[in-house]
Amino acid sequence: MVTITDIAVRCNVSRATVSKALNGHSDISAETAANIRQAAREMGYLPNATARTLKLGRSHNIGVLFVDKTSSGLGHEYFSQILESVKQEAEKSGYDITFISRDIGGLSMDYYEHAKYRNCDGVIVASVDFTDPAVIKLVNSDIPTVTLDYVFDSHSAVLSDNVGGMAELVRYVYGKGHRRIAFIHGEFTSVTQKRLGSFHRTCSELGLTIPDEYIQPATFHDPKSSGLATRRLLELKERPTCILYPDDFSFIGGMNELEKQGVSIPEDISVAGYDGILLSQVLRPRLTTYRQDAEAMGREAARALVEIIERPKEWIPRQTMIPGRLLEGDTVRTIE
Amino acid sequence: MVTITDIAVRCNVSRATVSKALNGHSDISAETAANIRQAAREMGYLPNATARTLKLGRSHNIGVLFVDKTSSGLGHEYFSQILESVKQEAEKSGYDITFISRDIGGLSMDYYEHAKYRNCDGVIVASVDFTDPAVIKLVNSDIPTVTLDYVFDSHSAVLSDNVGGMAELVRYVYGKGHRRIAFIHGEFTSVTQKRLGSFHRTCSELGLTIPDEYIQPATFHDPKSSGLATRRLLELKERPTCILYPDDFSFIGGMNELEKQGVSIPEDISVAGYDGILLSQVLRPRLTTYRQDAEAMGREAARALVEIIERPKEWIPRQTMIPGRLLEGDTVRTIE
DNA sequence: TTGTATGCGTTATCAT
DNA sequence: ATGATAACGCATACAA
Numbered sequence: 118m119v120t121i122t123d124i125a126v127r128c129n130v131s132r133a134t135v136s137k138a139l140n141g142h143s144d145i146s147a148e149t150a151a152n153i154r155q156a157a158r159e160m161g162y163l164p165n166a167t168a169r170t171l172k173l174g175r176s177h178n179i180g181v182l183f184v185d186k187t188s189s190g191l192g193h194e195y196f197s198q199i200l201e202s203v204k205q206e207a208e209k210s211g212y213d214i215t216f217i218s219r220d221i222g223g224l225s226m227d228y229y230e231h232a233k234y235r236n237c238d239g240v241i242v243a244s245v246d247f248t249d250p251a252v253i254k255l256v257n258s259d260i261p262t263v264t265l266d267y268v269f270d271s272h273s274a275v276l277s278d279n280v281g282g283m284a285e286l287v288r289y290v291y292g293k294g295h296r297r298i299a300f301i302h303g304e305f306t307s308v309t310q311k312r313l314g315s316f317h318r319t320c321s322e323l324g325l326t327i328p329d330e331y332i333q334p335a336t337f338h339d340p341k342s343s344g345l346a347t348r349r350l351l352e353l354k355e356r357p358t359c360i361l362y363p364d365d366f367s368f369i370g371g372m373n374e375l376e377k378q379g380v381s382i383p384e385d386i387s388v389a390g391y392d393g394i395l396l397s398q399v400l401r402p403r404l405t406t407y408r409q410d411a412e413a414m415g416r417e418a419a420r421a422l423v424e425i426i427e428r429p430k431e432w433i434p435r436q437t438m439i440p441g442r443l444l445e446g447d448t449v450r451t452i453e
Numbered sequence: 454m455v456t457i458t459d460i461a462v463r464c465n466v467s468r469a470t471v472s473k474a475l476n477g478h479s480d481i482s483a484e485t486a487a488n489i490r491q492a493a494r495e496m497g498y499l500p501n502a503t504a505r506t507l508k509l510g511r512s513h514n515i516g517v518l519f520v521d522k523t524s525s526g527l528g529h530e531y532f533s534q535i536l537e538s539v540k541q542e543a544e545k546s547g548y549d550i551t552f553i554s555r556d557i558g559g560l561s562m563d564y565y566e567h568a569k570y571r572n573c574d575g576v577i578v579a580s581v582d583f584t585d586p587a588v589i590k591l592v593n594s595d596i597p598t599v600t601l602d603y604v605f606d607s608h609s610a611v612l613s614d615n616v617g618g619m620a621e622l623v624r625y626v627y628g629k630g631h632r633r634i635a636f637i638h639g640e641f642t643s644v645t646q647k648r649l650g651s652f653h654r655t656c657s658e659l660g661l662t663i664p665d666e667y668i669q670p671a672t673f674h675d676p677k678s679s680g681l682a683t684r685r686l687l688e689l690k691e692r693p694t695c696i697l698y699p700d701d702f703s704f705i706g707g708m709n710e711l712e713k714q715g716v717s718i719p720e721d722i723s724v725a726g727y728d729g730i731l732l733s734q735v736l737r738p739r740l741t742t743y744r745q746d747a748e749a750m751g752r753e754a755a756r757a758l759v760e761i762i763e764r765p766k767e768w769i770p771r772q773t774m775i776p777g778r779l780l781e782g783d784t785v786r787t788i789e
Numbered sequence: 790t791t792g793t794a795t796g797c798g799t800t801a802t803c804a805t
Numbered sequence: 806a807t808g809a810t811a812a813c814g815c816a817t818a819c820a821a
Binding site for chain 1: 797800
Binding site for chain 2: 813814815816817
């Protein structure tokens with residue numbers, strides 16, 4: 118491994134001079150600087166991030182906390198896209214990505230301790246149980262954090278527009294003539310609350326009265342539970358004409374149930390998903406859904422975090438709302 | 454931040470004593486050691502991984518190289534599962550995971566340089582173009598590497614049993630009475646070569662002559678190309694009775710094309726996928742496929758790498774073959 | 790059994 | 806414009 122000392126020896130200068138030259142300080146003569154840089158290149162010099170971190174107290178390393186509950190943390194395309202996007206944006210700013218978890222090796226530590234242990238400059242928190250004390254401890258610590266789809270007071274967050282998305286979906290369906298609209302929702306997270314609230318409010322604004330049985334609980338990313346919920350809806354004396362699913366993947370369960378019962382989409386019943394993952398766009402009929410802009414979510418989260426890290430003084434916590442857009446497929450038909 | 458110096462001051466001992474006590478050295482009296490450990494706990498001491506890395510030359514950090522070509526690196530469930538599994542196993546041994554890429558911040562470096570820069574103890578390489586000079590440079594460097602689904606001479610690799618898997622699939626289909634078996638394969642990677650070779654060999658062993666037109670090229674994880682390949686197969690004067698797809702997700706394209714042409718599965722034609730991702734098991738009819746054990750792949754890759762890192766002397770490069778298993782669904786029917 | 794001294798690679802401060 | 810020195814937090818060889 119070639120270090121600045123090696124370069125210093127070869128160039129007959131001190132280590133300090135090498136360091137300054139390499140970091141572009143102005144108090145080094147142009148000639149010497151050029152010399153040193155040339156030598157560094159020739160010798161294949163690489164800065165040592167570890168030494169730099171130790172000295173500067175900045176690791177240029179961002180932790181990501183994606184807990185794989187229901188073992189679908191990364192299996193869920195929405196989150197894997199966000200991760201990919203966070204990674205790309207962070208790299209642009211010179212930051213690497215490290216996963217944060219508990220119980221690393223023998224030492225059992227919590228999220229905060231892990232992040233500290235690795236000297237993370239900040240952490241992006243997504244896809245976790247935000248009521249977990251370990252998560253709360255991390256967020257309220259001295260480590261800068263940005264959360265996704267959840268807001269902590271005085272902290273920055275990046276949010277998918279669940280309220281707007283659901284409203285748009287309902288209005289679209291309404292516009293197609295549907296009045297008996299059912300909603301199968303995911304487990305009670307902050308996201309579900311927003312979508313559910315928006316669903317009700319929008320229906321109310323449109324003058325629709327939705328019977329309680331049209332609201333069915335299920336689980337995100339779980340076709341089975343959505344399939345069961347679909348069955349419950351089909352058993353009603355007055356069936357809905359349109360069913361909204363918790364997410365695109367869950368819809369598969371509904372699709373199966375509908376097919377099993379000989380109910381065809383969209384002739385007999387209309388459906389829509391949520392997320393706009395790749396799958397929704399390769400299915401036939403193409404699924405009408407609301408696309409969450411995962412790429413933008415990840416990008417903005419990384420930008421927000423880097424901003425906190427690099428401009429701590431002038432930073433003000435803010436929530437960034439990321440709009441999505443309706444993807445019109447062929448699963449919602451027009452009815453009179 | 455509390456350091457060993459703080460503990461030393463409070464316990465009235467030297468930093469060296471603290472260090473030894475915390476690391477369980479035997480030359481410290483039980484009493485002092487207990488004292489120190491107690492104080493450390495009370496003060497909320499956390500070791501600083503950066504300082505340790507600088508001192509020991511070991512980062513306890515593993516790099517993962519998952520290139521998102523075709524932007525499906527992590528979008529592909531097979532790889533996201535492997536990643537999750539690598540992470541879990543690595544953590545058990547006390548290693549963290551950092552993504553390796555090129556062009557980090559301003560500095561443009563290649564994979565090797567990036568891994569060096571971050572002092573990675575080793576790198577797991579998957580889902581990349583293994584002929585990329587940058588990948589080859591990394592693998593042939595002083596950094597220990599383990600590759601997935603590709604073998605470099607004198608290096609450890611973890612391999613999915615593509616030859617065995619394809620053979621099992623073909624024999625299963627044959628056992629169901631199929632003789633006209635078509636194979637839509639992915640782009641020409643090492644994996645494709647193995648599956649293709651195994652397909653031909655197995656057919657030959659079974660006494661089957663497969664017409665050239667039954668072998669159709671497509672792209673992994675791309676329903677569109679598989680849909681087109683499916684169409685080409687359906688246009689043949691003598692249609693196959695069974696089609697094998699490059700992977701489960703690609704099968705969606707075939708499914709759409711078949712439905713469009715009014716060909717039903719498995720009544721009119723039988724199909725099978727490859728991978729055994731979640732999707733394949735929630736579709737109805739359930740897709741017959743060959744499940745690759747991604748969890749085991751990731752686990753073994755991490756274990757192999759940790760072994761190289763921790764026992765470099767006694768280490769011998771080895772290829773670990775991970776068997777999968779046939780998932781019998783309802784998409785291959787019995788014919789006479 | 791405990792402590793002293795040193796160095797890992799880097800950067801910042803202060804002299805020169 | 807350049808260099809000597811110290812410091813970041815830790816672990817180890819060696820001295821006491």
